[in-house]
Amino acid sequence: MNDILANTEKKTAYILTLPAVLLVFSIILFPIFANIWISFKEVELKDIRIPEPRAKKIVKSISDEPSKIKILYKLRNSSLIQEIRDVSFQDKFPKNFEIENLDPRCSYKKHNLKCEFGNWPAKYKENFQAIFATNDGSKIDKKNLKSIKPKLEGKSDNILLNTRFTLKNFKKVLFENEFVDLLLTTFYYTFFGTVGSIVFGILTAQMVNQKFYGRTFMRSVLLFPYVAPVVALAYTWELLLDPNSGTLNSLLLNYQIIETPINLLGQKYIEISILGFDFKLRLALTTVIMFEIWRYFPLAFLFILARLQAIPKELYEAADVDGASPFQKFFNITLPQITAVISILFMIRFIWNFNKFEDVFLLTGGASGTRTLPINVYQQGFAISDIGMGSAVSIVIVVLLLMFMFFYFKLLGKRVDEN
């Protein structure tokens, strides 16, 4: 009896989870593995379109003979590089139609014109023509004729499915294209973006944890950058920072703080001298990191605030009795209580910032020293149209990600052990 119950339970569970599992596996897991396959191939964007046989139907009336009609098919192979094999053709005609000249490759049965065109090489083109006459001499409806579309079918190789592999993509990714610079940029972006958003998160959470008028309103406002669409925010920032007539530069010029406009998003380096030392700051990268911090500190804020509100009040009361100062309270009570949250946040945000694409893409498009790994996937795959290269960069991302996750779960496991 128990066995039967357990069995039905199992069955039910599989029925309930199957749709979700199938969808997630086919759209997320399968592409990750497909990346491995593609990354070992030399594929370009234009190769992935499956070649199709196409026909454009043109109906022409023949002068002096209203009961006859000429139909011209402009046949072509849509692909510029691949052959199509065994092309077959089919078109339907009204019942009163009889064919006048039958091409040897074709047959006309039951008002169906069927042809076998054999193999079409790449770029193949042919003008194929047929003349029809009505057997009852009635007028021909040209519009109706044109509305019937011919059907074409053919076989072709799918370049993705053959078994020719190469290591060229990985060689290019790892040894050309300034891979080290790419990694460093990604690392700067990820690390400083993460640290910055957590620092601001702590500050704002500490702030909102005090009692003041309009606190709930403040909490919603702080989350605005996180919930609003990236596209809108990125373009607004771009407008604000624009060197020609952007608000920030106009303001700074107006107050005579700067003499010439600064191109915050378009300039790779800026020279700064502090105490006689000259620094070269990656300006565009810094701006993009600022945007990143601005957009994601609300998340850190939300997490840390939730933790702060769970700290028992007694701890602070006891500290008050002992005569602790506000800073002592912050460093000795608050900070130790939120370290766990901060370390989890750091790992999660680090992984997500590492993968961030939209923000950088919309602000700079990866120009002026802001090319991160995800941007490189896009540039290789779609700007240079080298799908294989793009996939290879994706694989690099996945491998690094798995490494991060390994550390993350190890750390998490340790933490669980400690508690």
Added chain:
Amino acid sequence: MRTKNIILFSLISTFFLIFLISIWKILATLQGLSINSFNIEIIFIFGFLISLGHLGIGDRIKSIYKSIIFSSIFVFCDGYLIQKLPIWYNVGVFLILYFFTNKINKYTFIGLKEEHSTQVILFDFLTLFGILFFSFVILFPFYMMLVTSFKTQIALLVNPLDFSINFGQDIRDLFKSYFVIFKSYKFGKYIVTSTIVSVGTVIITLLFAIPAAYAVARLNFFGKTFLSTSILIIYMFPAIVLVIPLYTIFSQLGLRNSIEGLLIVYTATTLPVAIYMLQGYFKSIPKELEEAAILDKLSWFGIITKIIIPLSIPAISSVALYVFMIAWNEFLFSLMFLDNPNSFTLSRAIQYLSGDAETPRQYLMAGSVVVTLPVLFIFVYFEKYLVSGLTAGSVKG
């Protein structure tokens, strides 16, 4: 000790005042006033004197008169003697000063003698400063987005700092950018597409996620732990590594430029978090209810629709809102999969608009307002649900 505290107090409060007045001056400059200097030195001297004066006078004058007197003097000097500025600007300065003098009211000579008093003051003012600073930094871009959409390109070229809106003009001229983007750029259509995609994603995600989450939360089956951990791991994989294979597959299947294609991808990417959030909530529902239902010979379908769903409306709403937000804001897949303007979503349409360097910026900003407003509105209105969704699902972003 006491003098040191007094000076520190005056300094801190003065810096706070400088900050307040500077923000007001920036906002006033952006209304087209020609203010070319913050006059920080003068504000500094005034602020310092006001703080000292406040301590010196103490309780001898009623605090309300004290505030008004200080504020008036400051306004007279800043808005009249140094540079003649319009009334509204001076009213603003007056209110800021009034707010400021009220804030420093609670500090007295005696209070400053207490232990840690400077730290307390620093903490108080840092909090105040933080609230205003972050409000400004966050709201300023949104404000600029809104006001730019009401300006014209020519007006902004003449004076790039004049963002004042002339409410006297005809309503058609005022909302011109909005009329243009709806008429010439078909934004009405994009709103419909975006809504269909987002609402569709929510519905399909819930249809798939509720049964799966129920199974994970309640039933025993082989591979359960594997499933729940793999959900979390899958969730960590970013869209950018899926893009190339999905692009090739969707191209070959003819799913690009179609709403169906977007729906499939959005559902798949939001499913893991939806399942994760829902199963956590389902676990908290008492088991006894279901056991009674099983005795009543209810099938799993009956249990889910009659017991689980009615009991978990709050969790389901927060998942729904969170998924809606993700789908509405999504950009990467819509960039990759849509290149025919007839099937654009709002985000993609704005990006397309910006690709043309000729597009006036007010149209771009009007588009941004159109895409941002619904999300902010939903967020403010359903904040309670969305915040719990954000905290649970916020590994993503």
